[in-house]
Amino acid sequence: xxxxxxxxxxxxxxLMLSACAKDxxxxxxxxxxxxxxxxxxxxxxxxxxxxxxxxxxxGFKRTYYLSAATDNGMDGLANDxxxxxxxxxxxxxxxxxxxxxxxxxxxxxxxxxxxxxxxxIDGVAGDSTLKKQMKAEVRFFRAxxxxxxxxYFGDDPIKASGAAAPSGLVDGYEDALGVAILEKAQEYGKDxxxxxxxxxxxxxxxxxxxxxxxxxxxAQLPASYTNPSGRITHGAAMSLKARVLLFxxxxxxxxxxxxxxxxxxxYSLYPDYKGLFTVKNNTECIISVQHNNIASERGxxxxxxxxxxxxxxxxxxxxxxxxxxxxxxxxxxxxxxxxLYDPQxxxxxxxxxxxxxxxxxxxxYRGQTLxxxxxxxxxxxxxxxxxxxxxxVRKACNESFNFLGDATYGSDQNWLLIRYAEILLNYAEAxxxxxxxxxxxxxxxxxxxxxxxxxxxxxxxxxxxMRLRIRHERRIEFAFEDQRFWDLRRWxxxxxxxxxxxxxxxxxxxGSTKVFGAPVLLETRYFGxxxxxxxxxxxxxxxxxxxxxxxxxx
Numbered sequence: 001x002x003x004x005x006x007x008x009x010x011x012x013x014x015l016m017l018s019a020c021a022k023d024x025x026x027x028x029x030x031x032x033x034x035x036x037x038x039x040x041x042x043x044x045x046x047x048x049x050x051x052x053x054x055x056x057x058x059g060f061k062r063t064y065y066l067s068a069a070t071d072n073g074m075d076g077l078a079n080d081x082x083x084x085x086x087x088x089x090x091x092x093x094x095x096x097x098x099x100x101x102x103x104x105x106x107x108x109x110x111x112x113x114x115x116x117x118x119x120x121i122d123g124v125a126g127d128s129t130l131k132k133q134m135k136a137e138v139r140f141f142r143a144x145x146x147x148x149x150x151x152y153f154g155d156d157p158i159k160a161s162g163a164a165a166p167s168g169l170v171d172g173y174e175d176a177l178g179v180a181i182l183e184k185a186q187e188y189g190k191d192x193x194x195x196x197x198x199x200x201x202x203x204x205x206x207x208x209x210x211x212x213x214x215x216x217x218x219a220q221l222p223a224s225y226t227n228p229s230g231r232i233t234h235g236a237a238m239s240l241k242a243r244v245l246l247f248x249x250x251x252x253x254x255x256x257x258x259x260x261x262x263x264x265x266x267y268s269l270y271p272d273y274k275g276l277f278t279v280k281n282n283t284e285c286i287i288s289v290q291h292n293n294i295a296s297e298r299g300x301x302x303x304x305x306x307x308x309x310x311x312x313x314x315x316x317x318x319x320x321x322x323x324x325x326x327x328x329x330x331x332x333x334x335x336x337x338x339x340l341y342d343p344q345x346x347x348x349x350x351x352x353x354x355x356x357x358x359x360x361x362x363x364x365y366r367g368q369t370l371x372x373x374x375x376x377x378x379x380x381x382x383x384x385x386x387x388x389x390x391x392x393v394r395k396a397c398n399e400s401f402n403f404l405g406d407a408t409y410g411s412d413q414n415w416l417l418i419r420y421a422e423i424l425l426n427y428a429e430a431x432x433x434x435x436x437x438x439x440x441x442x443x444x445x446x447x448x449x450x451x452x453x454x455x456x457x458x459x460x461x462x463x464x465x466m467r468l469r470i471r472h473e474r475r476i477e478f479a480f481e482d483q484r485f486w487d488l489r490r491w492x493x494x495x496x497x498x499x500x501x502x503x504x505x506x507x508x509x510x511g512s513t514k515v516f517g518a519p520v521l522l523e524t525r526y527f528g529x530x531x532x533x534x535x536x537x538x539x540x541x542x543x544x545x546x547x548x549x550x551x552x553x554x
Contacts, residue, residue: 042126048117049134052141053230055110057148058289058415059482060300065317066485071499072323073480074522076308076315076387084316088525095535095553100152104537107145108182114142115185133225136217140232140240143210147244149179150203151486155550156532161495166464167433168491169249177548178203196546204248211241229281230290230414235266239286239418246426247490251434258427261286267420269451274356277396280414286423289415299410304403306393309382311366312404317480319358319391321503321519326475327354332455344516353452357479359392361507361514366399373507373514388522389504395480421448421477429470437466445473452477489532500525528552 038044059065064083067073075084087099095101117138121131155176164170178200186193198206215237218226226233238261245254261267270276270284281288292298307313328351329338340349347360359365361372371377372390379386396413403411428444446456457469474487488494501524506517530552541547 039120039124042124042130045117045121045124045126046130046134049137052110052114052117052138053290054298055106055141056144056287056289056417058291058300060291060302060411060413060415061289065305065480066482067480068317070484070488070494071320071502072475072484073317073393074320074389074502074504076318076382076385078386078388079384088527089523091526091528095538095541095549098535098537100534101537101539104149104153104540107149111142111145111182112185114138114145115182118142119185129221129225132217133221136214136221137232139210139217140214140237143207143214143237144240146179146181146203146207147240150200150207150244151247152534153536153550154178154200154203154533156489157551158492158529158532161529162492164492166467167249167251168493170492173249174199174201174204176200177550180544180547181206194544194546197548200248204244204250207244208241211237211244215241230288232287235261235264236287236418238264239423242423242426243418246430247486249490251430254430255427255434258423258430261423262427267423269420269424269447271451273353273452276419277416278398278413284420285414285416286419287417289417291410291412291414293409293412295408295410299412301403301410302413303397303399303401303411306397307366307403308378308387308392309385310378313385315382315385315387315392317393318387318389319393319479320389320522321391321505322501323475323479324354324358324360324391324505325519326472327351327358328454328476330453344514346516351452351454351476353476353479355394357393357395359394361390361505363394365392365394372505373509375509376507389502390507391505393480416481421451422483424448425470425474425477429467429474432463432466432470436463437461441466441470445470448473448477492532494532495527495529497524500527 038048064075065073068075068084069087079085083099086093093099118135121135121138124131155178156170157172157176158164158170176199177197180195180197181203182195183206214232215234218232218234218237238257242254242257242261245257248254267286268283270279270282272279276282276284280290290298291300304312305314305316308315325335328334329340330349330351331338331340333340335341335346338349342348347354347362355363359370361370361376363370370392372379372387372392379390398411398413401411424444424447428441431438431444432441442457442459449456457466461469471487471491474483478484488499493499502522503519504522506520508515508517530550533550533552535553536547536549541549
């Protein structure tokens with residue numbers, strides 16, 4: 001259900017503006033900026049929009065990494081009590097203490113700020129084209145917040161393990177509860193604070209309609225208004241729409257939406273897979289969270305977080321043997337089916353994305369050769385922050401950045417929220433589910449594979465075969481980019497044992513010879529049917545009499 005609710009909101013978030021806006025804010029003491037001042041100064045209003053950009057979820061700015069909660073990764077801290085271990089090994093958390101309760105609150109806080117902005121922007125004096133741009137951007141962020149809420153907290157009616165169609169869809173999915181939609185600002189004393197949840201179908205319809213409107217508005221602006229790096233564009237709105245439709249299981253619409261992005265001819269695969277993650281705002285980037293190298297502003301700690309304890313890093317996400325075994329050989333076959341594979345030299349002749357993404361025993365990483373065998377230097381000298389899997393994340397690292405140097409500086413890689421490779425693989429998945437593996441599906445997948453130097457897919461694949469190939473390609477192409485966390489949930493595979501059983505490498509030194517043994521079982525994780533979604537926080541149920549808890553959390 002949608003609610004037209006109006007509320008006056010003092011612009012307290014002006015005190016939280018990103019550092020790029022500080023030159024304007026310095027015109028007045030921060031504590032003197034009030035609502036009247038903000039809405040009478042288009043420059044301050046423009047800074048208000050910068051606040052919304054700062055709320056986009058960056059995988060580099062969290063204190064945890066979602067891939068460490070999938071079969072792709074593992075937190076190196078064996079006794080981690082803070083986030084990943086509770087998320088993957090603890091069956092006891094509940095609506096009172098669930099891991100993402102705080103996210104639920106912050107997303108609705110930002111929604112209210114977006115609604116307040118949209119209630120005021122038309123009355124601000126100044127450049128009318130700039131106002132149209134800002135209005136479109138804030139509507140985009142509102143749709144983005146609803147997308148995040150739906151992904152984390154939308155109900156999932158799955159009744160038992162495996163009770164899903166091959167595509168991942170479950171019966172009644174779109175009729176299940178989505179989120180409560182607040183379309184306008186609230187006015188206290190006049191409007192009810194008890195708001196019912198819309199269905200998933202209604203929520204997706206609303207998000208899609210908003211993104212359609214945003215795309216149209218931004219496409220009509222002069223290029224000079226949307227050219228600056230990092231700004232939301234009509235292609236960004238179209239791309240988020242394509243993802244939303246795919247996640248909703250609306251395959252025909254998702255294929256059409258993805259194809260529309262492809263037809264823009266605005267984006268392309270960046271030719272260098274390694275540079276893709278360090279060359280900012282390149283041709284593949286569609287939506288990115290912008291970072292700088294100032295620790296107190298938009299800098300982050302990714303390079304330190306993924307380095308091993310032997311390098312004074314924290315090993316917060318470490319690749320699993322499960323993932324490593326899924327990297328093909330250069331002939332396009334998996335290790336067990338390839339004549340190129342040598343079990344005593346297991347890292348040779350792999351898909352080049354492997355060495356770019358994974359630090360392995362014998363690889364040169366941060367200027368030193370990794371010794372990740374039992375009793376090797378990097379194992380003996382890692383302390384608590386030791387890779388349990390015997391692998392390190394290398395993807396997107398700036399190995400020349402000294403994270404032990406001046407503490408005022410941080411890592412500055414941008415987080416790629418949506419990139420063109422995703423559009424291609426979203427199209428391939430949606431088109432295959434809707435119409436089967438036609439040539440356009442092959443073309444989309446093969447273009448991603450060719451960038452990695454991998455052979456084209458074999459001809460004659462069935463729809464089921466192609467589904468497995470696309471899922472495999474997504475796992476490899478998007479490793480450590482948060483995609484696996486959501487893919488396993490929407491495919492309804494995360495509760496099944498192969499995806500909960502986590503393995504690491506088994507490497508020993510016999511004299512001067514390394515011996516690679518059978519993988520070591522490290523964890524058998526917990527993932528119940530209820531974990532396909534997160535619970536509505538208990539505090540929300542208490543304050544909103546119309547709120548209904550998710551089915552499997554009641």
